[in-house]
Amino acid sequence: MRAPPHACAPQCEMMSPVTAPLQATPRLIATDLDGTLLRDDKSVSDRTVTALAAAEEAGIEVFFVTGRPARWMDVVAEHVHGHGLAICANGAAVVDLHRGRSFTEVRPLLEDDARAVADLLRHRAPGTSFAVERTGGIHYDPGYPAFHLDPGATTAPIDKLLSDDHDSAGEPVLKLLAHHPDYDPDAYLAAAREAAGHVAEFTRSSHSALLEISATGVSKASTLARCCAAREIRPEEVIAFGDMPNDIEMLTWAGTSYAMANAHPEVLAATTNRTAANEQDGVAVVIEQLLHGL
Structure with a gap:
């Protein structure tokens, strides 16, 4: 089993920076x-x-x-x-x-692309839950682990959150988030890119299996x-x-x-x-x- 993403030896934490030759x-x-x-x-x-x-x-x-x-x-x-x-x-x-x-x-993620990603991930990794980050705030799929900093977020199935009749439909989607309770984080990212990398950009910054999905090129x-x-x-x-x-x-x-x-x-x-x-x-x-x- 690999070490946790942020693990390093104690002496590593106290290291001095490498003096990099500046290009300009x-x-x-x-x-x-x-x-x-x-x-x-x-x-x-x-x-x-x-x-x-x-x-x-x-x-x-x-x-x-x-x-x-x-x-x-x-x-x-x-x-x-x-x-x-x-x-x-x-x-x-x-x-x-x-x-x-x-x-x-x-630089928004189009709703059609977000819907396509959600469909592909649900097929590739059953148990995936989603959140939709819009310019006006975040909205959760049931089962998604809510952020404590967003107590006012609304909850509805992902298809509803991305529908034209949702209250937030007029707000651009900044990113789609996908969470899986069981996947290894790096393996989840690799699987998602394989399944839907042709539709959007996938990355991660969390210690858990939480993916951040943006428009292609963003x-x-x-x-x-x-x-x-x-x-x-x-x-x-x-x-x-x-x-x-x-x-x-x-x-x-x-x-x-x-x-x-x-x-x-x-x-x-x-x-x-x-x-x-x-x-x-x-x-x-x-x-x-x-x-x-x-």
Whole structure:
């Protein structure tokens, strides 16, 4: 049996970052939140707050790039400077945290594609339950493990949630979530991609068998690339941080990328550079080192 995704030896958690030769003077830092910038209690440490502010003061933009929905961004909203933007829902939305978490760009999953994915997954993995994340909130299939942060969510069968007569039908779908109570998380992702990867994008960021499903071509990397292109920032001018499979495309797109010491094995395999675990403020460690060398 493989080790849990975030398991590593104690000495790994205390490691110093690899000094990566920068491809160009950095202009943008892109960082995941959970398991990366945030500590395990979902807080932002004082050290990290100071490092982010120092990066912005040095003229380096910071983008939070997360699977979280806009309504879960309170923990970092006050730490976005300048542009005020964050990339949420694995790239399906760009959100202005300075303006009440308003959406500045949405890259939706079409209802027809969401329905097709649901049908294919129910056939491939009986027992799968779903949730639909829309711009206005989340809605659950019966049996789906509800998030404690969304006590007002509605519940109905997935076919009803994706029907034209559901109360939320006018709101774009940011992502579909699929959960299975028994599957190994990595095996579930592989099975889902095989069954429905031609319809949508599949990834995961949870320790459980919970899949996050976006429109074809939508990812953290593709939306970050769009935001950077609008600013005439090249990939080699970007430094990225992450820990889970939904970060891999972003980490491989950025000119310089760091896997957290607590990262999933696939993330560690996809990156060259390492930093300390999220509990040891690994993102701040690299930013401090970076600013010291500028």
